[in-house]
Amino acid sequence: MGPSIMRWQVGGQASEIVIVGGGVMGSALAYWLTRLEPGLPVTVVERDPTYRAASSALSAASIRQQYTTPVNIGISQWSVKFLRETAEHLAIDDDRPDVGLHEGGYLYLAGTSGAPVLAAAHAIQRAHGADVALLCPAELRERFPWLATDDLVSGSLGLSGEGWFDGYGLLTAFARKARSQGVRYLRAEVVGLERAGDRIGAVRLDDGSRLACGSVVNAAGPWARGVAAMAGIDLPVHARRRTVFVIACRERLERFPLLIDPTGFWIRPEGDRFIAGAVPHEDADDLPLEPDYAPFEAELWPALAARIPAFEAARLERAWAGYYEMNTFDHNAIVGPHPSLANLYFVNGFSGHGLQQAPAVGLALAERITTGRYATIDLAPLGFERILEGRPLLELNVIG
Numbered sequence: 555m556g557p558s559i560m561r562w563q564v565g566g567q568a569s570e571i572v573i574v575g576g577g578v579m580g581s582a583l584a585y586w587l588t589r590l591e592p593g594l595p596v597t598v599v600e601r602d603p604t605y606r607a608a609s610s611a612l613s614a615a616s617i618r619q620q621y622t623t624p625v626n627i628g629i630s631q632w633s634v635k636f637l638r639e640t641a642e643h644l645a646i647d648d649d650r651p652d653v654g655l656h657e658g659g660y661l662y663l664a665g666t667s668g669a670p671v672l673a674a675a676h677a678i679q680r681a682h683g684a685d686v687a688l689l690c691p692a693e694l695r696e697r698f699p700w701l702a703t704d705d706l707v708s709g710s711l712g713l714s715g716e717g718w719f720d721g722y723g724l725l726t727a728f729a730r731k732a733r734s735q736g737v738r739y740l741r742a743e744v745v746g747l748e749r750a751g752d753r754i755g756a757v758r759l760d761d762g763s764r765l766a767c768g769s770v771v772n773a774a775g776p777w778a779r780g781v782a783a784m785a786g787i788d789l790p791v792h793a794r795r796r797t798v799f800v801i802a803c804r805e806r807l808e809r810f811p812l813l814i815d816p817t818g819f820w821i822r823p824e825g826d827r828f829i830a831g832a833v834p835h836e837d838a839d840d841l842p843l844e845p846d847y848a849p850f851e852a853e854l855w856p857a858l859a860a861r862i863p864a865f866e867a868a869r870l871e872r873a874w875a876g877y878y879e880m881n882t883f884d885h886n887a888i889v890g891p892h893p894s895l896a897n898l899y900f901v902n903g904f905s906g907h908g909l910q911q912a913p914a915v916g917l918a919l920a921e922r923i924t925t926g927r928y929a930t931i932d933l934a935p936l937g938f939e940r941i942l943e944g945r946p947l948l949e950l951n952v953i954g
């Protein structure tokens with residue numbers, strides 16, 4: 555047994571790293587932990603192996619470089635490289651998973667009021683190496699002749715490193731590879747965390763049993779606040795429903811990116827259809843996971859047709875709903891140990907951009923857990939401390 559494994563010995567017994575939740579975060583972390591330290595005892599406790607309500611299965615699964623904080627840009631740069639090479643990283647023998655990354659770009663559009671923000675964001679992104687271009691209306695018309703540009707001042711287009719992929723495919727590829735590296739997936743619900751001084755000593759399961767642990771990771775997605783509360787911790791992560799509409803459009807619209815309109819909607823191609831969504835006016839917690847169709851006809855469709863006239867003849871085919879795990883404090887992820895409970899880690903609150911961040915965040919947190927330090931990417935700006943100290947990490951580009 556190597557010295558690294560010795561670190562996981564407590565009282566002469568190997569102590570488990572228990573991950574609560576086996577969505578993309580829990581599974582990416584489990585993969586990286588056992589990739590960095592083969593033989594590390596890791597258990598993922600997942601209450602629903604079908605992932606029926608998990609965000610990772612209901613996501614729009616897109617990736618952008620267009621953030622305004624260096625930490626988010628760094629995470630995306632690293633994650634897109636991983637997504638391009640998923641087949642190598644997550645292969646099991648000859649089975650090479652394909653997550654279908656399509657680098658179609660994000661296009662943020664701005665009118666008079668939004669243009670200065672877009673220009674400021676662009677300067678930050680360029681300074682941190684993002685491959686983005688700021689386009690004027692004539693350049694937008696040239697690239698996207700199907701776009702109405704009369705009210706636009708500029709558009710910011712990702713030239714590489716942005717697009718969309720198979721999010722559920724990424725989750726299952728991480729989970730299968732993690733299992734092949736010895737991670738145990740346990741079908742159970744975590745119903746309690748047992749505190750022993752400034753540590754968590756065990757997790758309690760819904761069948762009445764308990765799992766002693768060396769560390770616990772809260773990877774419970776939209777339900778993370780409930781898991782934190784089991785340790786008496788207030789985590790500002792709320793389950794906020796988002797509806798995704800699947801739309802058919804007869805016309806062929808070339809080079810269609812993921813477009814974000816100044817009115818607040820987003821749309822991108824999905825196979826030979828499109829998917830689209832918008833920020834709801836009412837945003838209560840824990841609404842039932844049923845799509846809210848009303849805004850489509852009332853608001854989304856008119857806004858879509860105004861921006862892309864071909865959508866006047868579009869047809870709504872169906873819709874689904876999933877939860878954003880919304881960090882209501884500052885809309886950014888909360889990653890790392892709790893300052894006063896050193897063996898309880900968080901990987902929560904991704905607020906609509908978790909799938910794309912999972913490859914890099916999983917690696918960085920695995921480094922933090924196994925060595926006590928971040929190496930590949932410093933995620934300290936995403937630490938829990940900022941919540942306790944009231945220091946929000948402000949990001950200009952949030953897609954509600």
Ligand SMILES: Cc1cc2nc3c(=O)[nH]c(=O)nc-3n(C[C@H](O)[C@H](O)[C@H](O)COP(=O)(O)OP(=O)(O)OC[C@H]3O[C@@H](n4cnc5c(N)ncnc54)[C@H](O)[C@@H]3O)c2cc1C
Binds near residue numbers: 609744796879909
């Ligand atoms: C409509 C929509 C669009 C999105 N679009 C994008 C996008 O374009 N790009 C992007 O990067 N991200 C996007 N996201 C966000 C992304 O999907 C999430 O950030 C990511 O999937 C979160 O992964 P997770 O593993 O933390 O959570 P989940 O996938 O929800 O997994 C959490 C798991 O924990 C389990 N669990 C919870 N509590 C317990 C417990 N007590 N015991 C045992 N198990 C438990 C649950 O069953 C669940 O399987 C979108 C999300 C939605 C809903």
